[in-house]
Amino acid sequence: MQVVVTYESRTGNTRTAAQLVAGGLKDAGAEVTIGPVDTPDFKALADADLVVVGTWTDGAFFLGQRPGGAGNIARSLPDLWDKRVYSFVTYALNPGRSHEKLADLLEAKGARSLGASAFHRNRLQDDASTFVDGIIDYYGN
Ligand SMILES: Cc1cc2nc3c(=O)[nH]c(=O)nc-3n(C[C@H](O)[C@H](O)[C@H](O)COP(=O)(O)O)c2cc1C
Secondary structure, eight states, X not given: OEEEEEEOOSSSHHHHHHXXXXXXXXXXXXXXXXXXXXXXXXXXXXXXXXXXXXXXEESSSSSSOEETTHHHHXXXXXXXXXXXXXXXXXXXXXXXXXXXXXXXXXXXXXXXXXXXXXXXXXXXHHHHHHHHHHHHXXXXX
C-alpha cells in the first residue's frame, strides 16, 4: 500500500505526530512518503492508495476551534478526487470539532474521508498508535 502523510505544523507537535503515524504505517508494511503540506509530492499523491493529513487546532481554546492553517492546506494540496483520506489534529485543551472540519475541508477537495481524530499534544504516541491501528483494521478487513 502506498501512503502519503502530510502535515501543517507551527511548533512541531503535528510534525512529530505525522512522523509517528508514518512510522506505524511503515512498520505495518506500507510504503510511506511524508512531508509538509506546502511542498506536496504530486507524484506520490497521484499514486497514493491513502492520504493522511494532520494539522493543529486553532481557536479560542474552548470555542471557535478550527483546523490550523486551513487556508494553506486548501491552497497547497491538489484535488484529491476519490482518494481515501484519514486526518487528525493535535490540540492542547479542547479540539472542539476541528478534526471534523478538517475532514470536511478534505472532502471539499473530492477526498473520501474514512476517519478523523484528535491527538492530545501530550499523548501523541498513544493517540497516533490508536489512529494507526484504526487504519490497519480498515485495510485488514
Ligand atoms: C494561535 C493558537 C490557537 C490555538 N487554539 C487552540 C484551541 O482552540 N484549542 C486547543 O486545544 N489548542 C489550541 N492551540 C494549541 C495547538 O493546537 C497545539 O499546541 C498543537 O499541538 C500545536 O501543533 P504544532 O506544534 O504542530 O503547531 C492553539 C495554538 C495556537 C498557536
